[in-house]
Amino acid sequence: MNVLLLGASGRIGQRTAAELLDRGHVVTGVSRSGAVEGVDDEDFVAVAGDATDADDVAKLAAGHDAVISTLGPDEDASPEILTTMMSAVIEGLRRAGVSRLVWTGGAGGLMVGPETMLIETADFPEEWEPVARAAIDAYNVLSDADDLAWSYVAPAALIEPGERTGEYRTADRELVADDDGESYISMADFAIALVDELEDGDAVHTYLGTGY
Numbered sequence: 001m002n003v004l005l006l007g008a009s010g011r012i013g014q015r016t017a018a019e020l021l022d023r024g025h026v027v028t029g030v031s032r033s034g035a036v037e038g039v040d041d042e043d044f045v046a047v048a049g050d051a052t053d054a055d056d057v058a059k060l061a062a063g064h065d066a067v068i069s070t071l072g073p074d075e076d077a078s079p080e081i082l083t084t085m086m087s088a089v090i091e092g093l094r095r096a097g098v099s100r101l102v103w104t105g106g107a108g109g110l111m112v113g114p115e116t117m118l119i120e121t122a123d124f125p126e127e128w129e130p131v132a133r134a135a136i137d138a139y140n141v142l143s144d145a146d147d148l149a150w151s152y153v154a155p156a157a158l159i160e161p162g163e164r165t166g167e168y169r170t171a172d173r174e175l176v177a178d179d180d181g182e183s184y185i186s187m188a189d190f191a192i193a194l195v196d197e198l199e200d201g202d203a204v205h206t207y208l209g210t211g212y
């Protein structure tokens with residue numbers, strides 16, 4: 001596939017670029033600077049673009065089969081910029097006539113019990129709340145865009161660089177945790193989950209949890 005990867009210079013983005021290229025996809029990697037370190041492949045081109053600008057997204061997305069977002073707010077930005085990005089990406093894809101979108105979301109909105117989201121649990125770190133709430137708001141915008149074949153794929157509660165095991169589990173709208181209650185995934189395995197979803201489309205119109 002010819003894939004537009006928004007946020008390619010980020011921690012999850014670089015690993016997602018590598019996973020896509022390993023599987024033979026052709027990748028255009030977007031960041032504001034246009035520089036993506038650590039990815040060097042004849043099927044990869046790094047370009048500059050602003051994911052908060054629907055015109056920019058439309059121009060970038062034109063001619064691609066699908067878009068993956070690994071976008072995140074930088075440390076100087078308000079987390080609410082995630083909603084701005086989501087709206088601009090949705091509008092940009094519509095203008096470009098591209099319907100497939102796989103979005104890296106947040107774990108905070110995943111259910112840990114019949115009526116409890118992870119963000120509502122007593123142990124949820126206070127410092128993560130603003131970005132977790134912003135990610136839920138962005139999901140709510142995406143969930144109204146049924147004209148797009150979107151998938152909102154969330155990492156486990158904890159995601160770190162870690163090793164690429166090739167193993168992971170998914171759950172529809174639920175936090176994935178192991179037998180000890182730990183919810184974790186490495187960035188490399190999460191990148192596999194994103195690309196598997198891109199290729200298989202098993203979770204279209206779904207908020208998917210991932211983990212071990």
Ligand SMILES: NC(=O)c1ccc[n+]([C@@H]2O[C@H](COP(=O)([O-])OP(=O)(O)OC[C@H]3O[C@@H](n4cnc5c(N)ncnc54)[C@H](OP(=O)(O)O)[C@@H]3O)[C@@H](O)[C@H]2O)c1
Nearest residue numbers: 007008009010011012031032050051071072106107156157
């Ligand atoms: N457990 C969880 O739920 C969990 C944990 C970690 C991360 N996440 C989510 O996963 C996503 C990615 O995380 P990460 O750690 O990989 O983020 P990151 O390293 O900060 O990368 C963010 C990427 O977005 C790009 N970006 C930011 N603003 C942009 C804009 N206006 N236009 C174009 N590109 C822009 C950055 O590039 P430039 O700055 O060069 O533009 C960078 O490539 C985030 O949405 C984060 O909330 C969830």
